[in-house]
Every structure is written in C-alpha cells, then in structure tokens.
Amino acid sequence: MSWxxxxxxxxxxxxxxxxxxxxxxxxxxxxxxxxxxxxxLEYLNKHSVDILFLDVEMPGASGFxxxxxxxxxxxxxxxxxxxxxxxxxxxxNVTDFLxxxxxxxxxxxxxxxxxxxGGDNNISSTAADHIFIKSDGKLVRLNNDDILFIESMGDxxxxxxxxxxxxxxxxxxxxxxxVNRQYFIKVHxxxxxxxxxxDDIRENDLYIKGHEIPVSKAHxxxxxxxxxxx
Amino acid sequence: MEPNSFSKKFIFNEKIDSDYLxxxxxxxYVYIEEVFATTLQHxxxxxxxxxxAWEEGNLHDLKKAAHKLKPTFGFAGLTAVxxxxxxFEDLCQNSTSTAQLKSDYTRIVxxxxxxxxxxxxxxxxxxxxxxxxx
Numbered sequence: 258m259s260w261x262x263x264x265x266x267x268x269x270x271x272x273x274x275x276x277x278x279x280x281x282x283x284x285x286x287x288x289x290x291x292x293x294x295x296x297x298l299e300y301l302n303k304h305s306v307d308i309l310f311l312d313v314e315m316p317g318a319s320g321f322x323x324x325x326x327x328x329x330x331x332x333x334x335x336x337x338x339x340x341x342x343x344x345x346x347x348x349x350n351v352t353d354f355l356x357x358x359x360x361x362x363x364x365x366x367x368x369x370x371x372x373x374x375g376g377d378n379n380i381s382s383t384a385a386d387h388i389f390i391k392s393d394g395k396l397v398r399l400n401n402d403d404i405l406f407i408e409s410m411g412d413x414x415x416x417x418x419x420x421x422x423x424x425x426x427x428x429x430x431x432x433x434x435x436v437n438r439q440y441f442i443k444v445h446x447x448x449x450x451x452x453x454x455x456d457d458i459r460e461n462d463l464y465i466k467g468h469e470i471p472v473s474k475a476h477x478x479x480x481x482x483x484x485x486x487x
Numbered sequence: 488m489e490p491n492s493f494s495k496k497f498i499f500n501e502k503i504d505s506d507y508l509x510x511x512x513x514x515x516y517v518y519i520e521e522v523f524a525t526t527l528q529h530x531x532x533x534x535x536x537x538x539x540a541w542e543e544g545n546l547h548d549l550k551k552a553a554h555k556l557k558p559t560f561g562f563a564g565l566t567a568v569x570x571x572x573x574x575f576e577d578l579c580q581n582s583t584s585t586a587q588l589k590s591d592y593t594r595i596v597x598x599x600x601x602x603x604x605x606x607x608x609x610x611x612x613x614x615x616x617x618x619x620x621x
Contacts, residue, residue, distance in 0.1 A: 268555060270525045270562045274511075277518070314554055338558040338573075357558040360510050 260371070262308035264290040265297040265323065266336060267315040271357050275310055275336065278364040285368070294318035298326055305431050306331050308371075310355075313337040313345075324349050325396070329431055330389060334367055350389070388436065390416060392423040399423070401440040405454050405465045407432060409447035419466060444480055445473045452483050497616050499564065500609055508564035517617050523610040526563050530603050533559065537599075541585060541592055549588075550579035553595070560602060568602050571595060 262285050266272040272290050279285035288306055291297035293315055301309070301323075309331045313320040320335065333351040335342060336359075346354045353367040387400045399416060408415045409429045416423040433443050443449050444463065454465045461477070463470050472480055497516055499505040512519050533556050540548035553576040560568040575595045578588055585592070 268558060269529050270522055271558055273525060274522070274562060314551065338554065338561070358511055358561040 259284045260307040261286050261288050262310060263288055263297065263301060263306050263331075264310045265292075265294065265315070265320065266290065266310065266312040267292040268312070268357075271312070271336065274358065275364075278361050281361060282365060282368060292316075294320070294323040298323055301327060301331075302426070305329060305434065309333045310336050313339070313342050321345055321349065325391070327391070329427055329435060332371055386437070390423055390425045390427075392416075392425050397423060401437050401451070402453070404440075404451050405468065406448055406450040406470060407436075407441075417468065442476075442480060442483055444476045445471045447471075452480075455484070458484075497613060500605060502567070502605060503564040503609065504566045505564065507561075507566050511562070511564075516613060520610065520613040520617055522562055523606050523613065526559055526606055527603070527610060530559070530606075534599055534603070538596070544585045546579055546582060546585055549585060549592075550576055553579060556599065563602075563606050565602055565605070568598055571598055 262279060264272050264275050264287060266275065269292075272292075276287050276290065279287050285308060288304065289297075289300055291300065294317055311320040311323065311333055313335060314337065320337075324333065333349065334353050334355055335346050335351050336355045336357055338357045340354075340356060343354055353370055355363065355367055386402075387398055389396045389398050391397075399418065403418045405417045405419065407429065408417065410424065412426060412428070413424050414427045414429060414432060416425070429443065429447060429449060432449060436449060440451050440453060441449050442452050448470050450463065450465060450470060456464045456466065458464075458472070458480075461472050461474070463472055463480070496514070497519075499508065508519060512522070533552065537549065537552035537556065540546075540552050553572050557569055557572040557576065560566070560572065572595065575588075575591055578591055582588055
C-alpha cells in the first residue's frame with residue numbers, strides 16, 4: 258500500500274463503494290470511515306493520513322468546515338453528487354472532485370493525479386513551494402522561502418518568518434513528513450529549520466537572523482552534510 | 488469489461504440502467520447484491536427524513552434529504568430517479584416555501600416508494616441468481 262486514507266461520508270453505500278475502490282487499486286489503505294465531521298476531525302487531528310475522501314454535505318458541519326479546522330493538509334478528494342462545489346474545491350486546493358457515483362476508472366484517474374503532481378509516491382506537501390497553515394481562524398499561505406524555522410510548543414508549533422510568527426495546532430513530528438525537504442531539515446526534536454536561511458553554526462547551535470537554535474548531536478551530521486562546505 | 492464478455496448475465500428490470508451498473512461494478516453481481524442490500528437497509532431512514540422535512544415545511548432539510556437520497560439511486564442504477572431527485576433538489580433551492588412544491592413532492596414520494604419496491608424485488612432475484620453457480 259502506498260497511501261493511507263480516511264473516508265468521511267454519510268451515505269453508507271457510497272462509503273462502501275469507495276472502500277472497495279481503494280482496496281481494488283492496491284494503493285490505498287482505508288484507516289477509518291466517519292459519517293460526520295466532528296468524529297472525523299477528532300481522529301484526523303490525532304492521526305496523520307495521506308488522503309482524505311471527503312463528502313461535502315453531511316449532517317452537522319460540512320466537509321469544507323472540516324478542512325477549515327484541520328491542523329494539517331492531506332491530499333483531499335471531494336466526493337459529492339453536486340458539481341456546484343467545484344469553485345470551493347478549487348479554493349481549498351483539493352486534488353480532485355469525484356462526482357458520485359463514479360467508476361473505478363475515474364477513481365484510478367484521480368489517484369494518478371497524486372503521482373503526477375507529487376512525483377513517485379510522495380504525496381505530502383514536500384514538493385510544493387508553499388504550505389498553508391491555520392492560524393487565527395484563517396488559512397494563511399506561507400512560502401517556503403519566507404519561513405526561517407519552525408519551533409515546537411507542545412501541541413502547537415510556531416512558524417517564524419522575518420516579520421511575523423504564526424502559531425498553529427500541530428507537531429514537529431507531523432510536520433517533518435509534510436514540509437519540503439529541499440528547504441527544511443529537522444535539527445532538534447523541537448526545531449525544523451530552513452536550510453537556506455542559516456547564517457552561521459557554532460558548536461551545537463546555529464543562527465538564523467539573530468535566532469539561536471540548538472542542533473542536537475543526533476542531527477548535526479545530517480545538517481553539515483546539507484551545507485555547501487568548501 | 489463489456490457486458491457481452493460476461494460469463495453469465497443477469498437480466499435487470501428495464502427501469503434499471505444496466506449499462507450504468509456494469510460501468511460501476513462490471514459483472515460483480517455479488518457486490519451489486521450487496522449494494523442493493525445496503526441501499527434497502529438505509530432507505531427507510533433517509534425517506535423518513537424527507538417526509539419529516541415536508542411535514543415540518545422545512546425547505547432546507549427537504550433539500551438536504553433529497554440531496555442524500557440522490558446518489559443512492561445512482562449506485563443502484565436507477566439513473567432516472569437520480570435525475571428526478573436532482574431536479575427536486577434544484578426546485579427546493581429555488582423555492583421560498585414547500586407549498587410551491589406540492590405536486591413535485593407527491594410525484595417524488597411516489598417514485599421513491601416504487602423504486603424501493605423495485606430494488607427489493609431485484610435484490611431477491613439477484614440473491615437467487617448469485618446462489619446458482621451455473
């Protein structure tokens with residue numbers, strides 16, 4: 258299996274069919290199925306998955322409200338029977354829009370978009386030049402080049418840019434898998450830094466725009482290997 | 488996979504779009520039986536929700552109930568019913584009160600009840616078909 262997924266769908270026959278498509282593809286493992294947003298959100302904020310198959314209209318909150326509250330960004334496939342959501346789908350940067358009922362061939366085409374956009378089986382945001390984070394009730398786009406480093410704050414992390422700090426509900430462990438590794442490297446259990454922003458390194462600390470960041474023994478060699486040392 | 492290449496072929500009721508069903512499930516008749524069973528298992532609750540919304544004059548819930556029922560019939564190959572539900576959902580969207588929808592509602596409720604009976608009957612026939620290995 259290449260990818261893990263969660264299905265959020267209140268129509269049982271549709272959820273079953275989707276699970277069958279996942280199984281048939283041999284590429285997607287269904288970790289859980291939820292029929293409402295609240296339960297799905299609770300699970301998703303504790304368990305990171307690669308793909309989210311998400312219905313839009315469900316009892317209680319909508320699929321888009323789930324995306325608003327999610328602390329990270331799996332690849333999202335909207336599954337709905339209404340094409341009117343296409344604009345919102347675009348706004349939320351979803352990977353594809355599967356209009357129910359869809360054929361297995363259409364499902365497979367949707368999965369193919371992951372490999373086309375992400376390269377190989379890497380479907381996290383690691384190939385992107387930006388990330389979106391949820392901060393102060395809104396989705397904020399941060400370009401990789403603007404992020405100096407990311408610091409752990411327990412159940413939260415702080416994204417530090419030259420002129421602003423953004424705090425969001427997430428963990429360094431989860432982000433390690435999601436950030437673009439061309440730019441970012443973990444240097445300590447509490448820090449991921451932008452490798453292109455390092456000003457200097459002294460013993461077990463590095464400096465980025467005046468911020469002193471510890472480098473653990475376990476990560477020091479990895480950091481040094483990434484530097485262009487003459 | 489083309490229906491002509493199936494090793495055995497079930498003859499669906501003419502109201503069921505068999506080409507559409509084969510497009511979804513090919514000749515996996517056991518799975519189609521499962522789809523019909525799941526549809527029947529959940530139909531009553533969803534149908535009751537539609538009727539309750541009508542009784543309450545709640546246009547928003549009426550539209551939501553129609554929206555949920557819509558793909559159910561697509562999965563069962565009743566594409567004409569799916570389309571009828573889509574039109575009803577659109578009518579709900581563009582109406583200001585349920586009173587404007589009385590004749591459409593009566594028509595859709597009749598269609599849904601008949602469709603449930605049809606799926607139940609096809610389900611029974613499929614069960615027999617799938618139980619027969621030849």
